[in-house]
Amino acid sequence: MTSSFPASNTSMRSERNTYVGKGFVHVKNPYLDSMDEDVLYHLDLGTKTHNLPEMFGDVKFVCVGGSPNRMKAFALFMHKELRLEDSEEDIKDICAGTDRYCMYKIGPVLSISHGMGIPSISIMLHELIKLLYHARCCDVTIIRIGTSGGIGIAPGSVVITDRAVDSFFKPRFEQVILDNVVTRSTELDKELAEELFNCSKEIPDFPTLIGHTMCTYDFYEGQGRLDGALCSFSREKGLDYLKRAYNAGIRNIEMESTVFAAMCRLCGLKDFKRVSTRLYCYFPSCCGLCDTSQQT
Amino acid sequence: MTSSFPASNTSMRSERNTYVGKGFVHVKNPYLDSMDEDVLYHLDLGTKTHNLPEMFGDVKFVCVGGSPNRMKAFALFMHKELRLEDSEEDIKDICAGTDRYCMYKIGPVLSISHGMGIPSISIMLHELIKLLYHARCCDVTIIRIGTSGGIGIAPGSVVITDRAVDSFFKPRFEQVILDNVVTRSTELDKELAEELFNCSKEIPDFPTLIGHTMCTYDFYEGQGRLDGALCSFSREKGLDYLKRAYNAGIRNIEMESTVFAAMCRLCGLKDFKRVSTRLYCYFPSCCGLCDTSQQT
Numbered sequence A, B: 001m002t003s004s005f006p007a008s009n010t011s012m013r014s015e016r017n018t019y020v021g022k023g024f025v026h027v028k029n030p031y032l033d034s035m036d037e038d039v040l041y042h043l044d045l046g047t048k049t050h051n052l053p054e055m056f057g058d059v060k061f062v063c064v065g066g067s068p069n070r071m072k073a074f075a076l077f078m079h080k081e082l083r084l085e086d087s088e089e090d091i092k093d094i095c096a097g098t099d100r101y102c103m104y105k106i107g108p109v110l111s112i113s114h115g116m117g118i119p120s121i122s123i124m125l126h127e128l129i130k131l132l133y134h135a136r137c138c139d140v141t142i143i144r145i146g147t148s149g150g151i152g153i154a155p156g157s158v159v160i161t162d163r164a165v166d167s168f169f170k171p172r173f174e175q176v177i178l179d180n181v182v183t184r185s186t187e188l189d190k191e192l193a194e195e196l197f198n199c200s201k202e203i204p205d206f207p208t209l210i211g212h213t214m215c216t217y218d219f220y221e222g223q224g225r226l227d228g229a230l231c232s233f234s235r236e237k238g239l240d241y242l243k244r245a246y247n248a249g250i251r252n253i254e255m256e257s258t259v260f261a262a263m264c265r266l267c268g269l270k271d272f273k274r275v276s277t278r279l280y281c282y283f284p285s286c287c288g289l290c291d292t293s294q295q296t
Helices: A007-019 A052-056 A068-082 A118-134 A190-200 A235-247 A257-266 B007-019 B052-056 B068-082 B118-134 B190-200 B235-247 B257-266
Strands: A061-065 A103-106 A109-113 A141-146 A158-165 A172-177 A180-185 A208-215 A250-254 A271-276 B061-065 B103-106 B109-113 B141-146 B158-165 B172-177 B180-185 B208-215 B250-254 B271-276
Touching (some): A052 A118, A061 A068, A061 A118, A068 A109, A109 A118, A118 A257, A141 A257, A158 A190, A158 A257, A172 A257, A190 A208, A208 A257, B052 B118, B061 B118, B068 B103, B068 B109, B109 B118, B118 B257, B141 B257, B158 B250, B172 B257, B180 B257, B190 B208, B208 B257, B235 B250
Parallel strands (some): A061 A109, A061 A141, A141 A271, A158 A208, B061 B109, B208 B250
Antiparallel strands (some): A103 A109, A158 A271, A172 A180, B103 B109, B158 B271
16 A cells, blocks of 8 residues: 655644544545545535534544444433433434434444445444544544354354454455555454453353454355345355354454454554444354354 | 255245246245245345235336435335325335335335445345245336446436446456355346436436446545545546546446346346436546536
């Protein structure tokens, strides 16, 4: 990956670079500071239309998940947990002007939906990272929460991801930039994984473990399901794939973790992590690796 | 791509195969007919909970697009155009039980949202194709309608796609099945493209053309934008890429067309096509290939 900086904005870049290393969220785009206005189109926000430092400057935690309804429910849950003074009715969707994503702010916590799949979360992350950068946020922890398919573990378990891997069990995200493929790392912060794991010990009834999470581009053919409109592999071949995944340390499958890890790592979101909750076994005919009696 | 059929459902497969060749929507999954129940999880529909032939048996046209609000607006527009007897208030979201997608039925027309990106539309298409199959629909035309970024054409133009291509300008969709990569064709029906183009002649004020559509996995780095959180290429390199795309016959860029073309082609959706409307030039600093005075 090569960078080419336009000569015109060198000084501004230099100023902004002081944020790097102090826990500030940063961007890796030499053009951004020279732009007159930055419209975060899919969030219905912008640097000219909104006072982003005032609106978001105190954000310390960002929790993201696929479903808009669940992220609203999470926001209401956080409101209760944090015992904030404002009323529950004050929790409004900040992105109500668009139906692409929804966003709620509860004190220092942002709760945002991202839809399904790598491209959908990628658009949201580009605009979220720019939002946090424009708002001059620092020491931000970002956590993805979502359902996923479990491999060889009890349904209902919580998997705390230490490493996101692709369909070939590799800890990498292949980003196509124009017509070049650039490989990015998907390692996650081990310290936060441990911290979250320790928290889980205080909560009974949720089996929790740390493991690798596999991220696929497809829900049916990509995850060994036998019930899509297309299925060209045998039950045995699908099961063999899942067993190989298990042996590679993978404990669950979802569709966003590699790009999430890669982008947050590049942009200084201090402790970036992924938590996968409400794990379930989803195979029409169970692979036999998990205990189906606990299926949720 | 290899198929492995379980011995147990050979007769059922044979029966169902009679649909193929008579314009019936079909699946390519030997396991499906032997399943006791098919839950279309992301549509909140199922073969045991809903009478799919009664609900959807008369469907002849399916129009899909990213945004739920726009697909509702399209449903209301179709209701007006078709002059149906039922009231506008009767047009309800059939998938209201889930927030993943929305779906409206207006006489023989289905209007469905699919979110953003290949993985998101792919989940919807698997379940939509199974829905049309279970409902025994035949001679179904499917059209994708959506905004896209124009290359070298007037903003506001309509591009009727004759061929979907990937980031490398190739008419292919690379589907990862377990840990194998299978390449599928993305050619679209030329006859319907001509038919739609002829229709466009009756509508003034919408410049319309037939061209190739490029499908990317990423909105910012993948489409040459200079305003993402990450940007590692120069303005000149981005412009050169767009010029090469133009020279390869590409007239617009979006994020779903290759998997749409590949899946519909495989499953007998009689005339599958993609129409891209409300084209606009989106570059912070215009590439100069289009007429920005008409930007919408």
